[in-house]
Amino acid sequence: AITESESGSAACFAPEFVLGLVEVNTPPVYTLFDLEHEYARNLELAVRAARSLGLRLYPLGTYPLPLEPAVREGLDYRIQVSTVGPERFVDAGRCAGTHLHLELQAGTVDAGVGISAAASGAAREEVLNIYNLATALDPALVVLTRSCPYFEGRATGLAVRTVHYRGNAFFGWQGVYTDLPQVGALLPYADDAEHLIKQQFDRYEAWLAAMDRAGVERRYFAEAGGDVLRPAWNPVRLNRKGTLELRGMDSNYPDVTLAACAMVLGAADRVRRDGLEVVPDEGVNCFELTGDVLRVPDFGRLGGELLYAAVTGGVNDETMATYLDSLLDLAGEDERLAGIRDHRNTTGVYPTTEAGILEDYYSGSGFLSDDEGLRLVLGACGELEDQVFRLGHSQHQEGEPADVT
Structure with missing residues (x-):
C-alpha cells in the first residue's frame, strides 16, 4: 500500500525466487545523478514498507548465519532447481547481487538470436566493445x-x-554453477558480433543438455517462456x-553500489564518447589506453590470475591494486571515485564493506557465533537505513544535477 500510493506503481519492487529476498529496481535514467535520485527514493520506500510490516532490510551479499531459504512456487524456478540440483541451487537463495544495465542502441538485442540481423554496423560495433569492456571489468x-x-557462520577469506x-x-x-559454467560463469571476450551470437546459442544448447541429463522435459522450458537469452546467469549477459x-x-x-556504478558508467562513457576499440591483449595486466585502442588483459589472465586475486587476496593483492588503479584512471573524475582514490592514497588499499566488518567481527577461529552474527545483521540493517536517509537528504538539497562526465 505504501509503495502503490507514494510511487504510483509497484514496478520498482519485485519478488525474488526465495521468500526472503526482494528486488529493488530503478527506471531507465540518463545520468548518474538521476540514478542516485531514483535509487534513493525506491530504497527509502522499501525501508519504510518493511518497517510497516515489522521487518528490516539486510543489504549485504550473503547472510552471515545458517539459513534455509524457502523457494517460491513457479515453473521457471522448478526447472532451475531440478536442472542444477537442489543441493547446489539452495545457495542461490543465500546470495544477493546488484545488477547494472547499460543501454544499447534500440533494436540491437533480439531474444531469438542474441543480436538482431537488422542491427546496424555501428550498433554491432558498440555492443561488441561494451560487452568486452564489461567482461574486463568483472x-x-x-x-x-x-x-x-x-x-553459514564461517569466514573463508574468499569473496563469499x-x-x-x-x-x-x-x-x-x-x-551454484560450478558444473554449468556456460550458464553461470564469466564467458570469454567476443571476437565479433557473430561470435557473441554463437555464445548465446552455445549456452542455450548447454542448458538444454543439462535439462536432459537431469530428466527435465524441454517442453517445460518453452512453457516457462524460455528463449535463447533466458538460461543466462552469467556475470555479463x-x-x-x-x-x-x-x-x-x-x-x-x-x-558502495553507487561508487561501483560511477566506475562502470565512467569507463563505458569513455569507450562510447571516444570511440574506443576494446582489444584483449596477452601482453597487458591492466587497462592500457593508446590512441583509440583500449587494451585489456586477455581472457586467460582475466579469468585466471585476476579473478583468483579478486576472490582471494582482494584489495590487498598488488596485482589487483594495479588493475584497479588503471581502471579508475580510465573512468575519470567523479566525487564518489575521488573518495575511493583518497582511501587508496591514505591507507594503501581500496575500501570494501568486507574489510570494515572483519575489523569488528573477526575471530581467530573464523567462526561467527549466533549472537555476533545477529549483531552484524542488525548493524548492517542500521547502516543501510542511515545511508538511505543521508542519500535522500542530500538529493533534496541538490538544486542541479552534478556533471557526471
Missing part, C-alpha cells in the same frame, strides 16, 4: 563490492557470494530489455 566489481565475509553463486571447478570453488547487464556485484550499502 574482477574489479567482484573485489570492490565484497560485502559480508561470512557464509562469488564463490557460492558462480563457483569455479578449476579453483575448487563449489557454487545480453538482456532482452535491450541492455547489457552486469551481474557480478554483491548486494551492498548504497555508497
Whole structure:
C-alpha cells in the first residue's frame, strides 16, 4: 500500500525466487545523478514498507548465519532447481547481487538470436566493445563490492557470494554453477558480433543438455517462456530489455553500489564518447589506453590470475591494486571515485564493506557465533537505513544535477 500510493506503481519492487529476498529496481535514467535520485527514493520506500510490516532490510551479499531459504512456487524456478540440483541451487537463495544495465542502441538485442540481423554496423560495433569492456571489468566489481565475509557462520577469506553463486571447478570453488559454467560463469571476450551470437546459442544448447541429463522435459522450458537469452546467469549477459547487464556485484550499502556504478558508467562513457576499440591483449595486466585502442588483459589472465586475486587476496593483492588503479584512471573524475582514490592514497588499499566488518567481527577461529552474527545483521540493517536517509537528504538539497562526465 505504501509503495502503490507514494510511487504510483509497484514496478520498482519485485519478488525474488526465495521468500526472503526482494528486488529493488530503478527506471531507465540518463545520468548518474538521476540514478542516485531514483535509487534513493525506491530504497527509502522499501525501508519504510518493511518497517510497516515489522521487518528490516539486510543489504549485504550473503547472510552471515545458517539459513534455509524457502523457494517460491513457479515453473521457471522448478526447472532451475531440478536442472542444477537442489543441493547446489539452495545457495542461490543465500546470495544477493546488484545488477547494472547499460543501454544499447534500440533494436540491437533480439531474444531469438542474441543480436538482431537488422542491427546496424555501428550498433554491432558498440555492443561488441561494451560487452568486452564489461567482461574486463568483472574482477574489479567482484573485489570492490565484497560485502559480508561470512557464509553459514564461517569466514573463508574468499569473496563469499562469488564463490557460492558462480563457483569455479578449476579453483575448487563449489557454487551454484560450478558444473554449468556456460550458464553461470564469466564467458570469454567476443571476437565479433557473430561470435557473441554463437555464445548465446552455445549456452542455450548447454542448458538444454543439462535439462536432459537431469530428466527435465524441454517442453517445460518453452512453457516457462524460455528463449535463447533466458538460461543466462552469467556475470555479463545480453538482456532482452535491450541492455547489457552486469551481474557480478554483491548486494551492498548504497555508497558502495553507487561508487561501483560511477566506475562502470565512467569507463563505458569513455569507450562510447571516444570511440574506443576494446582489444584483449596477452601482453597487458591492466587497462592500457593508446590512441583509440583500449587494451585489456586477455581472457586467460582475466579469468585466471585476476579473478583468483579478486576472490582471494582482494584489495590487498598488488596485482589487483594495479588493475584497479588503471581502471579508475580510465573512468575519470567523479566525487564518489575521488573518495575511493583518497582511501587508496591514505591507507594503501581500496575500501570494501568486507574489510570494515572483519575489523569488528573477526575471530581467530573464523567462526561467527549466533549472537555476533545477529549483531552484524542488525548493524548492517542500521547502516543501510542511515545511508538511505543521508542519500535522500542530500538529493533534496541538490538544486542541479552534478556533471557526471
